[in-house]
Amino acid sequence: xxxxxxxAFKGNRREFFIWDGxxxxxxxxxxxxxADRGEDLGRVNSIGELAERRCGGCAHxxxxxxxxxxxxxxxxxxxxxxxxxxxxxxxxxxxxxMEKVRAHTLVMKVSDAEWQWDRRKLTFYFxxxxxxxxxxxxxxxxxxxxxxxxxxxxxxxxxxKRLTGVGRCGREYCSASWLPDLRxxxxxxxxDQRLSLNPSQISGACGRLMCCLRxxxxxxxxARKRFPKxxxxxxxxxxxxxxxxxxxxxxxxxxxxxxxxxxVVPVAELGRELRQPAPFALDVxxxxxxxxxxxxxxxxxxxxxxxxxxxxPVAEGASTREAPRTDxxxxxxxxxRGRRGGRRGRPGGDTPGSPPKD
Numbered sequence: 001x002x003x004x005x006x007x008a009f010k011g012n013r014r015e016f017f018i019w020d021g022x023x024x025x026x027x028x029x030x031x032x033x034x035a036d037r038g039e040d041l042g043r044v045n046s047i048g049e050l051a052e053r054r055c056g057g058c059a060h061x062x063x064x065x066x067x068x069x070x071x072x073x074x075x076x077x078x079x080x081x082x083x084x085x086x087x088x089x090x091x092x093x094x095x096x097x098m099e100k101v102r103a104h105t106l107v108m109k110v111s112d113a114e115w116q117w118d119r120r121k122l123t124f125y126f127x128x129x130x131x132x133x134x135x136x137x138x139x140x141x142x143x144x145x146x147x148x149x150x151x152x153x154x155x156x157x158x159x160x161k162r163l164t165g166v167g168r169c170g171r172e173y174c175s176a177s178w179l180p181d182l183r184x185x186x187x188x189x190x191x192d193q194r195l196s197l198n199p200s201q202i203s204g205a206c207g208r209l210m211c212c213l214r215x216x217x218x219x220x221x222x223a224r225k226r227f228p229k230x231x232x233x234x235x236x237x238x239x240x241x242x243x244x245x246x247x248x249x250x251x252x253x254x255x256x257x258x259x260x261x262x263x264v265v266p267v268a269e270l271g272r273e274l275r276q277p278a279p280f281a282l283d284v285x286x287x288x289x290x291x292x293x294x295x296x297x298x299x300x301x302x303x304x305x306x307x308x309x310x311x312x313p314v315a316e317g318a319s320t321r322e323a324p325r326t327d328x329x330x331x332x333x334x335x336x337r338g339r340r341g342g343r344r345g346r347p348g349g350d351t352p353g354s355p356p357k358d
Contacts, residue, residue: 005071006051007033007042010087010114011125011162012176014045016055017071024048030075030083037148038120041075041083058180079117086115093145097124100140108132111159121148127159157182160206167204174211185209189217192224223248227267236273 003024008014017033024047025031032039046054055067075083094113101108108128115122122145126132134151141149154162157175164176175182190202190213204210227246228234234241234255241255244262253270256262265273 003047004051004055004066005031005044006046006054007031007071008045009040009042010090011112012164013162015042015069016051016067017069018067019071025071025074030080031071032073032075032079032117033071034069035116035118036121038116038118039072041079041117054180059182083117086117086119090114093122094124096144097141100137100144104134104137104140106132106134106137108134111154112162119147121150123150123152125152125154125159125162127156128153156206157208157211160204165205167210169212173205179211182211183214185211185213189213192217193220220248226251227253228270234270235275236270237275238273 003019004016005019005024006014006016019025025044027044029044030041031044032041090113094110097110097113101110108126110124110126112125138149138151160173161175165173167173190197195202202209227248228243230243230246232243238257241257244254244256246253251267252264253267254264
């Protein structure tokens with residue numbers, strides 16, 4: 001039965017192939033594989049069950065279908081020497097491509113170049129903020145290198161993954177070392193973790209939000225279900241108290257009473273002190289409990305919005321418009337003004353009881 005293997009190439013580029021041998025090749029062994037109109041050399045990155053799982057789940061995988069291209073044979077020492085010579089020529093090709101880009105005055109940055117092992121194709125990877133018309137550039141590059149030219153536009157995160165480097169943690173970029181997919185990271189993830197929103201502190205070398213912000217996000221989301229929201233007013237045995245801060249690691253809540261007294265209470269003890277149903281889950285495995293009526297400082301109604309007498313219920317289908325009075329007295333509501341303040345003080349807008357204008 002043919003084996004599924006994952007092969008890694010230059011710049012952390014990985015693809016899946018079929019190996020027809022009786023036994024799969026060993027890990028990190030060099031192999032010659034089928035490529036676009038030719039052959040290429042790479043190293044085995046995963047085999048067996050791990051390759052099957054990655055093929056169905058990672059971004060460069062084949063999904064439910066198995067790959068059609070095959071790994072031809074194991075590479076020899078002469079094949080590896082030839083590939084090492086090509087890697088030296090990649091930088092020279094990139095520099096020549098940059099000269100052509102400047103000659104054509106194109107707004108793009110050539111990040112890397114990669115020769116195919118059989119020298120039948122040369123691929124250039126570039127970044128650009130907008131779409132670039134590089135048709136004339138491709139013709140010039142084909143005339144210089146005498147081979148098939150391919151230009152691929154990548155994002156800044158893919159550029160960091162391809163070129164690799166060392167992050168602020170002192171280790172190699174996660175995207176270049178072990179991270180299989182570049183999942184999107186937004187600012188809400190940093191807000192959920194109460195991190196500083198200063199871009200210089202939460203951005204990586206690529207200028208985007210760091211990939212590692214996602215690692216602990218699920219923990220923060222689950223842990224905060226056991227705590228009341230900051231700014232919420234709770235009714236405890238000591239009266240109304242406002243939630244000032246939550247410490248999810250020490251499992252403590254900071255409260256402030258209406259008199260200004262501040263106290264720190266464990267979240268388990270806070271659940272026993274509440275005079276109303278807890279507006280948060282008391283246990284991690286439990287679902288959030290239904291929230292009781294809450295009072296927020298921003299939702300306290302003004303006196304003008306409070307209606308003292310409650311109106312009688314209106315029958316279904318009846319009109320809510322008041323009927324005119326027959327005793328000659330005006331209606332209790334008075335004249336309805338279209339704008340707040342009526343037309344007082346405006347030209348032609350004399351108020352009732354004011355002296356006529358000259």
